[in-house]
Amino acid sequence: MSTLAPESTAHHSLSPDLPPLAVANVKDGFRTRWYRSRSFVAGLVILGVIIGLCTFAPLLTPYSPTQQDLTHVLQPPSAEHILGTDQLGIDMWSQLLYGGRTDLRIGFLAVILPFILGTTLGCLAGYYGRGVDVGVMRLVDIVVAFPFYVLVIALVFVIGPGERGIYIAITIVGWVSYARIVRGEILVAKQQDYVLAARAAGFGAPRIIVRHLLPNVITQAIVFATADVVLCILAIVTLGYLGLGVPPPIPDWGRMIFNGQQFLTTQWQLATFPGLAVVATGVGLALLGDGLSDLLRPE
Amino acid sequence: MPELLRVEDDVVEITTRRGVLRAVDGVSFGIAAGEALGLVGESGCGKTTTLRTILGLIPRNATVSGRILFEGEDLLAKNGDAMRRCRGKAISMVFQEPMTALNPLMRAGQQISEAIQINLGHGGRRAHREAVDMMQRVGIPEAERRYRAYPHELSGGMRQRIMIAMALSCHPRLVLCDEPTTALDVTVQEQILNILATMQREQDLSILYVTHDLAVVSATCRRVAVMYAAQIVEIGTVDEVFHRPRHPYTLGLLRSIPRFERAQETLRAIPGAPPHLLAPPPGCRFHPRCPYVEDDCRQGDFPLVPVGDDHGTACIHSERCTEATVAEPVMPHG
Numbered sequence: 001m002s003t004l005a006p007e008s009t010a011h012h013s014l015s016p017d018l019p020p021l022a023v024a025n026v027k028d029g030f031r032t033r034w035y036r037s038r039s040f041v042a043g044l045v046i047l048g049v050i051i052g053l054c055t056f057a058p059l060l061t062p063y064s065p066t067q068q069d070l071t072h073v074l075q076p077p078s079a080e081h082i083l084g085t086d087q088l089g090i091d092m093w094s095q096l097l098y099g100g101r102t103d104l105r106i107g108f109l110a111v112i113l114p115f116i117l118g119t120t121l122g123c124l125a126g127y128y129g130r131g132v133d134v135g136v137m138r139l140v141d142i143v144v145a146f147p148f149y150v151l152v153i154a155l156v157f158v159i160g161p162g163e164r165g166i167y168i169a170i171t172i173v174g175w176v177s178y179a180r181i182v183r184g185e186i187l188v189a190k191q192q193d194y195v196l197a198a199r200a201a202g203f204g205a206p207r208i209i210v211r212h213l214l215p216n217v218i219t220q221a222i223v224f225a226t227a228d229v230v231l232c233i234l235a236i237v238t239l240g241y242l243g244l245g246v247p248p249p250i251p252d253w254g255r256m257i258f259n260g261q262q263f264l265t266t267q268w269q270l271a272t273f274p275g276l277a278v279v280a281t282g283v284g285l286a287l288l289g290d291g292l293s294d295l296l297r298p299e
Numbered sequence: 300m301p302e303l304l305r306v307e308d309d310v311v312e313i314t315t316r317r318g319v320l321r322a323v324d325g326v327s328f329g330i331a332a333g334e335a336l337g338l339v340g341e342s343g344c345g346k347t348t349t350l351r352t353i354l355g356l357i358p359r360n361a362t363v364s365g366r367i368l369f370e371g372e373d374l375l376a377k378n379g380d381a382m383r384r385c386r387g388k389a390i391s392m393v394f395q396e397p398m399t400a401l402n403p404l405m406r407a408g409q410q411i412s413e414a415i416q417i418n419l420g421h422g423g424r425r426a427h428r429e430a431v432d433m434m435q436r437v438g439i440p441e442a443e444r445r446y447r448a449y450p451h452e453l454s455g456g457m458r459q460r461i462m463i464a465m466a467l468s469c470h471p472r473l474v475l476c477d478e479p480t481t482a483l484d485v486t487v488q489e490q491i492l493n494i495l496a497t498m499q500r501e502q503d504l505s506i507l508y509v510t511h512d513l514a515v516v517s518a519t520c521r522r523v524a525v526m527y528a529a530q531i532v533e534i535g536t537v538d539e540v541f542h543r544p545r546h547p548y549t550l551g552l553l554r555s556i557p558r559f560e561r562a563q564e565t566l567r568a569i570p571g572a573p574p575h576l577l578a579p580p581p582g583c584r585f586h587p588r589c590p591y592v593e594d595d596c597r598q599g600d601f602p603l604v605p606v607g608d609d610h611g612t613a614c615i616h617s618e619r620c621t622e623a624t625v626a627e628p629v630m631p632h633g
Contacts, residue, residue, distance in 0.1 A: 193399035200354055200394075201414045201465065202387030211413075215404045 040291020046284030050277070054104060057097035065090060065098040065251040074267050086259060086270055096273055099251035104281070106166060106246070107233035113171040115225050118178025119218070125179065126186030127209050136183070140176045148173060152235060156244045163246060166239065170232060177228070178221050185217035219296045226289030230282045237278050253278055303505045304353070304473055305329040308365040311348050311357060320576040322348040322361070324529040327603075330473070335499060335506040337516030337537070339552075340526035341573055346509045349526075350475050353507075354390060355382045369473070388418040391466040395478040397458035401450040407461045408434065408446025411468050418469040433464040437494050456487035460494065467498055473505045480515060492519050513552065517541055522609070525549050528574050528584040534603060535610030542629055545606050545617035547589045553629045583613070591619040 035041055053060065063081075069089030077084045083092035125136035143151070155169035189195065190213060198208050239245040240254020248255065253274040260270030311323040323345045330336045338346045352363050353374065367374040369390065374382065386392075394400035402410060411433060412426035421429065427446070434442035437460045450458055459479060466474055476495070480488040496519055499506055508520055516523050517537050524534040525548065533546040544550045551569040571588040574580055580587055586596040593616060603611035614620070 193394055193396060194402045196356060197392070197394055197400045197462075197465075198402070199356060200386055200392040202383050202385070202418050203413075204383060207417070212402050212405070216402075 043288030054100035063091035114174030118175035122182030337520035
């Protein structure tokens, strides 16, 4: 009678008998799951349509958004001008599409700078604590004391019109939310054993913060960023409406609304369609952000 | 055997809102090269804090004094950078809970090779090879596949092996183990202890085991130190201390272990509870609970005094323990 000796004992006297492990990839989970979140998909579709329309603007309209035609002002929608013209004869549809390009581009870029600045300061405040933390939090207090738009408008006013002013103003005001979120997450995460183990293994603070803490805390900041994009785009549109955005003749939804509001009783489409575009973009981004936070939530 | 580590009069004071307490109060011991020393005691007796002072990982509101000589150099005199170079390389640590001690977002094997890259300066590929090699040596089958696994995909025993591989990967001379098997079930415990014993022999390591499990100590260590209320009350070889204890606390601990060889109606516990370290009792800290207490126990200091070859105790009436063990021997562990 023969006995089957476990094959592992010959070479691995220290190892237990275990079946082979199917090593799954955590990232696979996200890739296969993304379509399960209806919000995420809906947001993706809406944004996809909007971004697609703006990107392919030259293919979708023969007119330039800056080309005036003073012989055809305030035309209602027609075969030649799908959405009519404004008081300078500029085609509405092309203004809408090219204006979308401007606003979306600035909106996405204007989120990244506060994200980076806020996350960095939040990391440093959370990890080092004491002096650094007090300093950063006092800065936060100062910024938070002002209402968002008051500060942004004041800064844009001081710096002057144009894209540069918008980026600087929004960064100075917008970094605080990221800093608070990241700082809070790091305060919790740094109590974890694996941070102590990393220190015990001789890793220095920069490596621990970037390689070990940051990946574990960044999801909250990313989720917030998706919501922040909506606010950024709204802020840019608002600035445009107030005349503090990108200067003419660069097309911009905000200025379109401002220009069109005086014609609400006659050519109502001039103010309404840019407004609807802003709403659609906001809804799309909100759904995307919701879906993303659903997907990134640990199971 | 030359001494690798000598801790002298280690004191850790922690400032709390309610006052200053001494989590470690004058602890002294030595470990020779290639030797395993067990540090046992109840939760809160200061054994984990002692461990952390060796690597300088104590919280900010704590101050350390004393000397910790490692290969002749005082670790407490080293600045932050010098201490960091020591960690993971000359001295490393194995933690109790491998699930929380491993980064959940990093692959298991990567955490080992990262340590190799940082501490030994080896390149990525070489570090990867060495990490896989170390994983095999601690008995992880299919090491290459498990290198890519995340910690939550591995069992508790596997994770602890990863921890041990990480601690041993840079060829330290001293490994500090903070209750490495407490979170594991008994069969896995034995495997892990075997691994540590094998590695110790192969690499001529010194090990400091902190644990509250006397059985683990008797199976793996040559010497043991018993801590109570932030002080060492008895120290000596495992054979001496566990068969001929010379401190009533040690005796109480040994007597409280349930025996399966004979039926017991009640478990024998030490009456009372350990003192709060903000206000420890005067004199011998164990005296309120001691069955052999006398008047001269209630005040004064009680440093360790030798009572035999490599056997020290803080009890000035240790002969009462000798009488007790003669009358009722402490049965050998098995």
